[in-house]
Amino acid sequence: MLDKTTAAVILLIVFSAVLVQCEENATDSFLPLKKAGHCISEKCQLPNCRCSGLRLPSADFKEHVKEIPQLITVTFDDAVNVINYEQYQQVFDGLVNPDNCSVRGTFFVSHEYTDYTLVNALYQQGHEIALHSVTHGSGTDYWREADVQVLMAEFGQQIDMLVKFAKVNRKHIRGVRLPFLQISGNNTYEAAKRLGLLYDSSWPSQRNPPMWPYTLDYRSTQDCQIGPCPNAAIPGFWVSPMVTWFDTVGYSCAMIDGCIFPPKDEVDTLFEWMVDNFKRHYDGNRAPFGMYLHAAWFQRGRHYFEAFRKFLLYVNTLPDVYLTTASGVIHYMKHPTLGKPFPGCPKKPNTTCIKRNCGLRKMETGETRYMNVCDTCPSVYPWLGNALGETEHY
Numbered sequence: 510m511l512d513k514t515t516a517a518v519i520l521l522i523v524f525s526a527v528l529v530q531c532e533e534n535a536t537d538s539f540l541p542l543k544k545a546g547h548c549i550s551e552k553c554q555l556p557n558c559r560c561s562g563l564r565l566p567s568a569d570f571k572e573h574v575k576e577i578p579q580l581i582t583v584t585f586d587d588a589v590n591v592i593n594y595e596q597y598q599q600v601f602d603g604l605v606n607p608d609n610c611s612v613r614g615t616f617f618v619s620h621e622y623t624d625y626t627l628v629n630a631l632y633q634q635g636h637e638i639a640l641h642s643v644t645h646g647s648g649t650d651y652w653r654e655a656d657v658q659v660l661m662a663e664f665g666q667q668i669d670m671l672v673k674f675a676k677v678n679r680k681h682i683r684g685v686r687l688p689f690l691q692i693s694g695n696n697t698y699e700a701a702k703r704l705g706l707l708y709d710s711s712w713p714s715q716r717n718p719p720m721w722p723y724t725l726d727y728r729s730t731q732d733c734q735i736g737p738c739p740n741a742a743i744p745g746f747w748v749s750p751m752v753t754w755f756d757t758v759g760y761s762c763a764m765i766d767g768c769i770f771p772p773k774d775e776v777d778t779l780f781e782w783m784v785d786n787f788k789r790h791y792d793g794n795r796a797p798f799g800m801y802l803h804a805a806w807f808q809r810g811r812h813y814f815e816a817f818r819k820f821l822l823y824v825n826t827l828p829d830v831y832l833t834t835a836s837g838v839i840h841y842m843k844h845p846t847l848g849k850p851f852p853g854c855p856k857k858p859n860t861t862c863i864k865r866n867c868g869l870r871k872m873e874t875g876e877t878r879y880m881n882v883c884d885t886c887p888s889v890y891p892w893l894g895n896a897l898g899e900t901e902h903y
Contacts, residue, residue, distance in 0.1 A: 542695055542741035548727030556843035557745050561723040561730045563716065564794055565845055576847040577795040579830045580838050581787075583614040583821070584710070584801050586641055586686060586764075588622040589631065593804035597631065600818065604825050604832060610854035612825070612832040617641040617686040617710075620667060620891070624881045625674035629862040635855065637834035638677050639684040640664045640706075643893045652691035653737070660693070660700035666896035668704070673897055674882040676860045683707040683836040690751070690763055694737035698725055698746055708747035708839050710799075712738065713763035719752040719789065719796035722842050734763070747839050752799055754786045766806035779816030780823070787824065797838045869898065 548560035555566075564570065570577060585597065597614070604612035615637040618628060621644070632638050642663045646652050655663070664685055671677040685701050690711050692698075701709055713734040714720045720731055725743040731750055753761035754768060762768035772782040790798040800817075807814040824830045831850055833841075841850045860883075867886035871878050878890045887898025 542699060542743065545725065545728040545740055545742040553724070553726055555845070557724070558726045559721075559723045559842060560727060561720065561748075563718045563720060563796070565721060569847065570845070573847055574795060576829075577845075578841075578848065578850040579791050579795050579827070580797040580841060580850065581824060581830060581832045582797060582799050582801075582835050582838060583832060584617060584686075584799065584835060585614065586617045586801075586803050587619050587645075588624075589616060589618055589627045590622060590624050591627065594624070594627045594630070596804055596807060596814065597636075599814075600821065601634075601636075604821060606825075606831045606833075607828050608831070608849055608851065608854070610851070611635055612821075613637065613834050613837070613855075614832075615639055615684070615710075615835040617684075618667075618671070619643075619645045619688070620670055621645065625671075626862055626864045626881045626883055628671065628675040628677070629860060629883055632675065632677050632681075633858055633860060635857040637684070637836055638671060638675070638682060639686065639710075639835065640667050640671075640682065641686055642688055643667045643670070643896070645688045649689045649691040652687055652689060653693055655693045655696060657696050657700045657703070660696055661704060662893060664700065664706075665704050666893060669896040670891055674880075674887075674891075676862055676883045678858060681858070683839075684749075685709050685711070687711040690735055692735070692738065695739045695741040695743070698739050698743045698748075699741070702743050702746045706746075707836060708749050710749040710751060710801075710835050712748055712750055713753050713761075714750040715753050715761045716750075717789070718794040719798075720750040721794075721796045722747055722749045722839060724748070734761075747842070749797075749799075749835055749838060751801060752790075752796065757782065763801065765800060765802040766809070771810075774810040774812050776812045776816045776819060779810075779812060780819050783816065783820040784823070787820075791827075791830070 550560050553560050601612055606612060613635045616631055617639045619641040628638060643666055668682055672679050683706060685706055692711050714731050716732055725746050751763045753763050755761055756768040756770040757772050758770045760769050772778045787798055790796055862883035865882050865886050868877055868879050869890040871890040888900040889898045891898035
Protein backbone atom coordinates (compact mmCIF):
# COMPACT_ATOMS: atom_id res chain seq x y z
CA MET A 510 0.00 0.00 0.00
CA LEU A 511 1.08 3.61 -0.62
CA ASP A 512 1.76 5.89 2.32
CA LYS A 513 -0.37 9.01 2.64
CA THR A 514 2.32 11.37 1.34
CA THR A 515 2.95 9.33 -1.82
CA ALA A 516 -0.78 8.95 -2.46
CA ALA A 517 -1.31 12.67 -2.05
CA VAL A 518 1.47 13.45 -4.53
CA ILE A 519 -0.02 11.04 -7.07
CA LEU A 520 -3.48 12.54 -6.68
CA LEU A 521 -2.05 16.03 -7.10
CA ILE A 522 -0.26 15.01 -10.31
CA VAL A 523 -3.39 13.39 -11.74
CA PHE A 524 -5.57 16.36 -10.79
CA SER A 525 -3.09 18.79 -12.36
CA ALA A 526 -3.00 16.77 -15.58
CA VAL A 527 -6.79 16.70 -15.77
CA LEU A 528 -6.98 20.43 -15.09
CA VAL A 529 -4.44 21.20 -17.81
CA GLN A 530 -6.33 19.00 -20.28
CA CYS A 531 -9.62 20.68 -19.43
CA GLU A 532 -8.04 24.10 -19.93
CA GLU A 533 -6.60 23.00 -23.26
CA ASN A 534 -9.97 21.65 -24.40
CA ALA A 535 -11.75 24.83 -23.32
CA THR A 536 -9.14 26.92 -25.13
CA ASP A 537 -9.53 24.80 -28.27
CA SER A 538 -13.31 25.25 -28.15
CA PHE A 539 -13.11 29.02 -27.97
CA LEU A 540 -10.04 29.86 -30.04
CA PRO A 541 -10.63 33.01 -32.10
CA LEU A 542 -11.53 32.17 -35.67
CA LYS A 543 -8.87 32.84 -38.27
CA LYS A 544 -9.67 35.19 -41.10
CA ALA A 545 -10.20 33.26 -44.29
CA GLY A 546 -7.55 33.61 -46.95
CA HIS A 547 -7.64 33.30 -50.72
CA CYS A 548 -8.52 29.78 -51.81
CA ILE A 549 -5.74 27.81 -53.47
CA SER A 550 -7.28 24.89 -55.32
CA GLU A 551 -4.15 22.75 -54.96
CA LYS A 552 -4.54 22.93 -51.18
CA CYS A 553 -8.34 22.69 -51.13
CA GLN A 554 -9.25 19.24 -52.37
CA LEU A 555 -12.41 17.14 -52.25
CA PRO A 556 -14.05 15.45 -50.46
CA ASN A 557 -13.73 17.86 -47.53
CA CYS A 558 -12.67 21.14 -49.09
CA ARG A 559 -13.88 23.04 -52.14
CA CYS A 560 -13.19 26.60 -53.24
CA SER A 561 -16.24 28.76 -53.90
CA GLY A 562 -16.93 29.17 -57.58
CA LEU A 563 -19.16 28.86 -60.62
CA ARG A 564 -17.77 25.65 -62.08
CA LEU A 565 -16.95 22.12 -61.07
CA PRO A 566 -13.17 21.54 -61.08
CA SER A 567 -11.15 19.48 -63.56
CA ALA A 568 -11.09 19.44 -67.34
CA ASP A 569 -13.60 16.59 -67.57
CA PHE A 570 -16.39 18.71 -66.12
CA LYS A 571 -15.47 21.80 -68.17
CA GLU A 572 -15.41 19.87 -71.44
CA HIS A 573 -18.50 17.76 -70.76
CA VAL A 574 -20.86 20.17 -69.01
CA LYS A 575 -23.93 18.57 -70.58
CA GLU A 576 -23.01 15.26 -68.93
CA ILE A 577 -23.09 16.78 -65.44
CA PRO A 578 -26.29 15.55 -63.76
CA GLN A 579 -28.70 18.37 -63.02
CA LEU A 580 -29.63 18.22 -59.35
CA ILE A 581 -32.81 19.84 -58.04
CA THR A 582 -33.69 20.37 -54.40
CA VAL A 583 -37.27 20.95 -53.26
CA THR A 584 -37.28 22.39 -49.74
CA PHE A 585 -40.02 23.57 -47.42
CA ASP A 586 -39.62 25.77 -44.33
CA ASP A 587 -41.47 25.99 -41.00
CA ALA A 588 -43.91 23.81 -39.08
CA VAL A 589 -45.21 20.50 -40.39
CA ASN A 590 -48.94 20.12 -39.80
CA VAL A 591 -51.90 18.10 -41.01
CA ILE A 592 -52.73 20.58 -43.80
CA ASN A 593 -49.34 20.94 -45.44
CA TYR A 594 -48.49 17.27 -44.85
CA GLU A 595 -51.20 16.28 -47.32
CA GLN A 596 -49.81 18.77 -49.82
CA TYR A 597 -46.34 17.29 -49.40
CA GLN A 598 -47.73 13.84 -50.20
CA GLN A 599 -49.23 15.19 -53.41
CA VAL A 600 -46.07 17.11 -54.36
CA PHE A 601 -43.83 14.03 -54.35
CA ASP A 602 -46.40 11.40 -55.32
CA GLY A 603 -45.10 8.97 -57.94
CA LEU A 604 -41.87 10.85 -58.71
CA VAL A 605 -38.93 8.54 -59.39
CA ASN A 606 -35.44 9.60 -60.51
CA PRO A 607 -33.70 8.14 -63.59
CA ASP A 608 -31.79 5.75 -61.29
CA ASN A 609 -35.16 4.33 -60.10
CA CYS A 610 -34.75 5.90 -56.64
CA SER A 611 -37.68 7.72 -55.06
CA VAL A 612 -37.62 11.50 -55.15
CA ARG A 613 -37.00 13.08 -51.76
CA GLY A 614 -37.27 16.62 -50.38
CA THR A 615 -35.79 18.55 -47.47
CA PHE A 616 -37.89 19.98 -44.65
CA PHE A 617 -36.38 22.77 -42.56
CA VAL A 618 -38.66 22.29 -39.57
CA SER A 619 -39.38 24.87 -36.90
CA HIS A 620 -40.71 23.71 -33.53
CA GLU A 621 -43.86 25.65 -32.76
CA TYR A 622 -47.12 24.16 -34.09
CA THR A 623 -45.25 21.19 -35.56
CA ASP A 624 -46.85 17.73 -35.48
CA TYR A 625 -43.87 15.53 -34.68
CA THR A 626 -45.68 12.35 -35.70
CA LEU A 627 -45.98 13.78 -39.22
CA VAL A 628 -42.30 14.71 -39.17
CA ASN A 629 -41.64 11.07 -38.34
CA ALA A 630 -43.82 10.02 -41.27
CA LEU A 631 -41.87 12.25 -43.67
CA TYR A 632 -38.63 10.91 -42.25
CA GLN A 633 -39.71 7.32 -42.77
CA GLN A 634 -40.63 8.15 -46.37
CA GLY A 635 -36.99 9.07 -46.92
CA HIS A 636 -37.23 12.86 -46.81
CA GLU A 637 -34.52 14.86 -45.09
CA ILE A 638 -35.38 16.56 -41.80
CA ALA A 639 -33.30 19.67 -41.13
CA LEU A 640 -33.23 22.55 -38.65
CA HIS A 641 -35.08 25.87 -38.68
CA SER A 642 -34.87 26.74 -34.93
CA VAL A 643 -36.92 26.29 -31.77
CA THR A 644 -38.43 29.77 -31.47
CA HIS A 645 -38.16 31.14 -35.03
CA GLY A 646 -37.14 34.34 -33.25
CA SER A 647 -39.02 37.61 -33.06
CA GLY A 648 -37.62 39.12 -36.25
CA THR A 649 -34.45 39.63 -38.23
CA ASP A 650 -32.64 41.57 -35.48
CA TYR A 651 -32.75 38.54 -33.18
CA TRP A 652 -30.90 36.40 -35.71
CA ARG A 653 -28.56 39.11 -36.96
CA GLU A 654 -27.31 39.76 -33.44
CA ALA A 655 -27.34 36.16 -32.19
CA ASP A 656 -24.06 34.97 -30.70
CA VAL A 657 -22.70 31.44 -30.93
CA GLN A 658 -24.29 30.37 -27.63
CA VAL A 659 -27.78 31.54 -28.67
CA LEU A 660 -27.49 29.78 -32.00
CA MET A 661 -26.23 26.57 -30.43
CA ALA A 662 -29.20 26.66 -28.04
CA GLU A 663 -31.75 27.30 -30.82
CA PHE A 664 -30.49 24.53 -33.07
CA GLY A 665 -28.88 22.17 -30.58
CA GLN A 666 -32.05 21.98 -28.52
CA GLN A 667 -34.10 21.54 -31.69
CA ILE A 668 -31.97 18.50 -32.47
CA ASP A 669 -32.94 17.13 -29.06
CA MET A 670 -36.62 17.74 -29.84
CA LEU A 671 -36.50 16.00 -33.21
CA VAL A 672 -34.69 13.01 -31.75
CA LYS A 673 -37.08 12.72 -28.79
CA PHE A 674 -40.47 13.63 -30.26
CA ALA A 675 -40.10 12.60 -33.94
CA LYS A 676 -37.59 9.78 -33.47
CA VAL A 677 -35.23 11.16 -36.10
CA ASN A 678 -31.77 9.61 -35.91
CA ARG A 679 -29.29 12.24 -34.75
CA LYS A 680 -26.78 11.37 -37.46
CA HIS A 681 -29.39 12.10 -40.13
CA ILE A 682 -29.80 15.73 -39.03
CA ARG A 683 -27.23 17.45 -41.21
CA GLY A 684 -28.39 20.91 -42.22
CA VAL A 685 -29.73 24.25 -41.03
CA ARG A 686 -31.57 27.24 -42.47
CA LEU A 687 -31.90 30.46 -40.49
CA PRO A 688 -35.35 32.03 -40.14
CA PHE A 689 -35.81 34.98 -42.51
CA LEU A 690 -32.52 33.84 -44.12
CA GLN A 691 -30.85 36.15 -41.61
CA ILE A 692 -27.38 34.90 -40.77
CA SER A 693 -25.13 36.45 -38.13
CA GLY A 694 -21.81 36.41 -39.90
CA ASN A 695 -19.25 33.95 -38.59
CA ASN A 696 -21.43 33.06 -35.58
CA THR A 697 -23.93 31.11 -37.69
CA TYR A 698 -21.31 28.84 -39.20
CA GLU A 699 -19.22 28.44 -36.07
CA ALA A 700 -22.31 27.32 -34.13
CA ALA A 701 -23.37 24.91 -36.86
CA LYS A 702 -19.87 23.43 -37.07
CA ARG A 703 -19.73 22.97 -33.28
CA LEU A 704 -23.06 21.15 -33.42
CA GLY A 705 -21.58 18.69 -35.88
CA LEU A 706 -23.75 19.81 -38.80
CA LEU A 707 -22.67 19.44 -42.42
CA TYR A 708 -24.12 22.44 -44.26
CA ASP A 709 -26.08 25.67 -44.14
CA SER A 710 -28.69 26.72 -46.69
CA SER A 711 -29.48 30.29 -45.69
CA TRP A 712 -27.27 32.46 -47.90
CA PRO A 713 -28.83 33.84 -51.11
CA SER A 714 -26.76 34.43 -54.23
CA GLN A 715 -27.53 36.36 -57.42
CA ARG A 716 -24.33 35.25 -59.17
CA ASN A 717 -24.66 34.32 -62.81
CA PRO A 718 -23.71 31.65 -63.78
CA PRO A 719 -25.16 30.18 -60.57
CA MET A 720 -22.84 29.20 -57.73
CA TRP A 721 -22.05 25.64 -56.72
CA PRO A 722 -21.84 24.55 -53.04
CA TYR A 723 -18.45 25.00 -51.38
CA THR A 724 -16.73 24.87 -48.01
CA LEU A 725 -15.66 27.75 -45.77
CA ASP A 726 -12.03 26.68 -45.46
CA TYR A 727 -11.13 29.78 -47.47
CA ARG A 728 -12.61 33.16 -48.31
CA SER A 729 -15.96 32.97 -50.07
CA THR A 730 -16.51 34.72 -53.39
CA GLN A 731 -20.28 34.57 -52.93
CA ASP A 732 -22.17 37.85 -53.12
CA CYS A 733 -23.55 39.06 -49.79
CA GLN A 734 -27.26 39.79 -50.18
CA ILE A 735 -28.27 39.75 -46.51
CA GLY A 736 -25.38 40.64 -44.19
CA PRO A 737 -23.42 40.14 -42.13
CA CYS A 738 -21.75 37.38 -44.14
CA PRO A 739 -18.84 35.28 -42.86
CA ASN A 740 -15.18 36.14 -43.37
CA ALA A 741 -13.59 33.49 -41.16
CA ALA A 742 -12.13 30.11 -42.06
CA ILE A 743 -14.42 27.32 -40.87
CA PRO A 744 -12.85 24.18 -42.33
CA GLY A 745 -15.02 21.43 -43.73
CA PHE A 746 -18.32 23.24 -43.30
CA TRP A 747 -20.39 23.48 -46.46
CA VAL A 748 -22.42 26.39 -47.81
CA SER A 749 -25.25 25.48 -50.17
CA PRO A 750 -25.97 28.82 -51.85
CA MET A 751 -29.63 29.71 -52.27
CA VAL A 752 -29.37 30.69 -55.92
CA THR A 753 -32.08 33.25 -56.49
CA TRP A 754 -34.93 33.07 -58.95
CA PHE A 755 -36.01 36.09 -60.98
CA ASP A 756 -39.58 37.32 -61.13
CA THR A 757 -41.37 38.68 -64.21
CA VAL A 758 -39.73 42.13 -64.02
CA GLY A 759 -36.24 40.92 -63.15
CA TYR A 760 -36.18 41.25 -59.37
CA SER A 761 -34.36 38.42 -57.58
CA CYS A 762 -36.06 36.23 -54.97
CA ALA A 763 -34.29 33.69 -52.77
CA MET A 764 -37.53 31.82 -52.17
CA ILE A 765 -40.32 31.28 -54.66
CA ASP A 766 -42.89 32.84 -52.35
CA GLY A 767 -40.63 35.87 -51.97
CA CYS A 768 -40.99 36.92 -55.61
CA ILE A 769 -42.64 40.35 -55.71
CA PHE A 770 -43.95 40.13 -59.26
CA PRO A 771 -44.90 36.50 -59.96
CA PRO A 772 -46.53 35.56 -63.25
CA LYS A 773 -50.24 35.71 -63.87
CA ASP A 774 -52.14 33.03 -61.97
CA GLU A 775 -52.44 30.62 -64.87
CA VAL A 776 -51.01 27.11 -64.92
CA ASP A 777 -49.12 27.41 -68.20
CA THR A 778 -47.81 30.92 -67.44
CA LEU A 779 -46.53 29.88 -64.02
CA PHE A 780 -45.08 26.68 -65.47
CA GLU A 781 -43.14 28.53 -68.20
CA TRP A 782 -41.76 30.92 -65.59
CA MET A 783 -40.47 27.99 -63.55
CA VAL A 784 -38.93 26.44 -66.67
CA ASP A 785 -37.18 29.73 -67.52
CA ASN A 786 -35.58 29.87 -64.08
CA PHE A 787 -34.62 26.20 -64.30
CA LYS A 788 -32.98 26.55 -67.72
CA ARG A 789 -30.52 29.11 -66.40
CA HIS A 790 -29.00 26.11 -64.60
CA TYR A 791 -29.84 23.28 -66.99
CA ASP A 792 -28.65 25.07 -70.14
CA GLY A 793 -25.80 26.69 -68.22
CA ASN A 794 -23.25 25.35 -65.76
CA ARG A 795 -25.56 22.73 -64.22
CA ALA A 796 -25.23 24.15 -60.68
CA PRO A 797 -27.92 22.67 -58.38
CA PHE A 798 -31.34 24.24 -58.86
CA GLY A 799 -33.23 25.09 -55.68
CA MET A 800 -37.00 25.30 -55.28
CA TYR A 801 -37.27 26.96 -51.87
CA LEU A 802 -40.66 27.86 -50.45
CA HIS A 803 -43.22 27.70 -47.66
CA ALA A 804 -46.26 25.50 -48.22
CA ALA A 805 -48.50 28.52 -47.56
CA TRP A 806 -47.51 29.78 -51.03
CA PHE A 807 -49.84 27.19 -52.55
CA GLN A 808 -52.80 29.05 -51.02
CA ARG A 809 -51.88 32.40 -52.58
CA GLY A 810 -52.99 31.51 -56.07
CA ARG A 811 -55.65 29.25 -57.47
CA HIS A 812 -53.21 27.51 -59.81
CA TYR A 813 -49.92 27.68 -57.88
CA PHE A 814 -49.95 24.09 -56.70
CA GLU A 815 -51.02 22.71 -60.08
CA ALA A 816 -48.22 24.61 -61.84
CA PHE A 817 -45.65 23.50 -59.28
CA ARG A 818 -46.65 19.88 -59.72
CA LYS A 819 -46.66 20.23 -63.53
CA PHE A 820 -43.10 21.52 -63.40
CA LEU A 821 -41.94 18.59 -61.24
CA LEU A 822 -43.60 16.12 -63.60
CA TYR A 823 -41.82 17.83 -66.52
CA VAL A 824 -38.29 17.74 -65.05
CA ASN A 825 -38.93 14.19 -63.89
CA THR A 826 -39.10 13.16 -67.57
CA LEU A 827 -35.58 14.45 -68.28
CA PRO A 828 -33.00 11.63 -68.26
CA ASP A 829 -30.25 13.64 -66.56
CA VAL A 830 -32.26 15.45 -63.87
CA TYR A 831 -32.35 14.17 -60.27
CA LEU A 832 -34.53 15.57 -57.49
CA THR A 833 -32.65 15.05 -54.25
CA THR A 834 -32.17 16.43 -50.76
CA ALA A 835 -29.92 19.28 -49.71
CA SER A 836 -27.56 16.82 -48.02
CA GLY A 837 -27.72 14.67 -51.17
CA VAL A 838 -26.30 17.61 -53.10
CA ILE A 839 -23.41 17.89 -50.63
CA HIS A 840 -22.79 14.15 -50.94
CA TYR A 841 -22.52 14.62 -54.70
CA MET A 842 -20.19 17.59 -54.24
CA LYS A 843 -17.81 15.44 -52.25
CA HIS A 844 -17.71 12.83 -55.02
CA PRO A 845 -18.79 14.56 -58.26
CA THR A 846 -19.21 12.41 -61.37
CA LEU A 847 -20.53 12.69 -64.88
CA GLY A 848 -23.73 10.80 -65.57
CA LYS A 849 -25.36 8.97 -62.69
CA PRO A 850 -24.74 11.04 -59.52
CA PHE A 851 -25.32 8.51 -56.74
CA PRO A 852 -24.08 4.94 -56.22
CA GLY A 853 -27.45 3.61 -55.09
CA CYS A 854 -30.76 4.40 -53.43
CA PRO A 855 -30.55 5.51 -49.79
CA LYS A 856 -32.23 3.26 -47.28
CA LYS A 857 -35.38 4.60 -45.70
CA PRO A 858 -35.42 4.77 -41.89
CA ASN A 859 -37.59 2.29 -40.06
CA THR A 860 -38.91 3.59 -36.76
CA THR A 861 -41.98 2.96 -34.64
CA CYS A 862 -43.96 6.03 -33.65
CA ILE A 863 -46.97 5.68 -31.36
CA LYS A 864 -48.95 8.90 -31.71
CA ARG A 865 -49.67 10.82 -28.51
CA ASN A 866 -51.79 13.96 -28.45
CA CYS A 867 -50.61 16.16 -25.59
CA GLY A 868 -52.28 19.16 -24.00
CA LEU A 869 -49.40 21.05 -22.38
CA ARG A 870 -48.92 24.25 -20.46
CA LYS A 871 -46.56 26.73 -22.08
CA MET A 872 -44.68 28.02 -19.05
CA GLU A 873 -43.74 31.37 -20.60
CA THR A 874 -47.37 32.42 -21.17
CA GLY A 875 -49.48 30.02 -19.12
CA GLU A 876 -51.55 29.05 -22.17
CA THR A 877 -52.31 25.47 -23.15
CA ARG A 878 -50.71 24.15 -26.31
CA TYR A 879 -51.55 20.91 -28.05
CA MET A 880 -48.89 18.91 -29.84
CA ASN A 881 -48.56 15.43 -31.29
CA VAL A 882 -45.44 13.46 -30.42
CA CYS A 883 -44.15 9.93 -30.74
CA ASP A 884 -44.60 7.59 -27.77
CA THR A 885 -44.61 9.79 -24.64
CA CYS A 886 -45.96 13.24 -23.78
CA PRO A 887 -43.61 15.72 -22.11
CA SER A 888 -44.65 17.30 -18.79
CA VAL A 889 -44.91 20.86 -20.12
CA TYR A 890 -44.72 22.46 -23.55
CA PRO A 891 -41.12 22.17 -24.77
CA TRP A 892 -39.34 25.45 -25.37
CA LEU A 893 -35.91 27.00 -25.48
CA GLY A 894 -34.16 26.19 -22.22
CA ASN A 895 -36.43 23.19 -21.63
CA ALA A 896 -36.25 21.33 -24.91
CA LEU A 897 -37.72 18.08 -23.62
CA GLY A 898 -40.52 19.69 -21.60
CA GLU A 899 -39.35 18.55 -18.19
CA THR A 900 -41.10 20.34 -15.33
CA GLU A 901 -38.10 20.29 -13.04
CA HIS A 902 -36.21 22.64 -15.38
CA TYR A 903 -38.40 25.50 -14.18
